[in-house]
Amino acid sequence: MISVSQLPTLNAALNSLSAVFLFTGFLFIKSRNRKAHRACMLTAFACSVLFLISYLVYHYQVGSVGFKGQGWLRPVYFTILITHTILAAAVVPLALITLNRALRERFDAHRRIARWTLPIWLYVSVTGVVVYLMLYGL
Helix, strand or coil, X not given: XXXXXXXXXXXXXXXXXXXXXXXXXXHHHHCCCHHXXXXXXXXXXXXXXXXHHHHHHHHHHHCCCCCCCCCCHHHHHHHHHHHHHHHHHHHHHHHHHXXXXXXXXXXXXXXXXXXXXXXXXXXXXXXXXXXXXXXXXX
């Protein structure tokens, strides 16, 4: 059984996996491999859903965790955190709409929104790991 104290590491791992599957899925669709693209994107979505559940459980149990860094690192951390948080809120509906359009085989509409969703989702996944590293000092 995972303890609450291990959830931030799990969250970072899930964010990392999501980023890897998103990027790999992008490479697959560029090479016109729709089946592999679909598998990667569904896996990235599953990783993100698991992340969100784990994140909410952790913060329900622990509350807010303060940043202990000092000097020039503080504004860097908070800039990353603020952009990450705003875009994380935006990526939820974007990912749901993008996934819905793909599953309904509305590929033209899917491509139009995926051009926005992918870079935002990648940014959120990668900066989630950066925030973890900065917050927990690893």
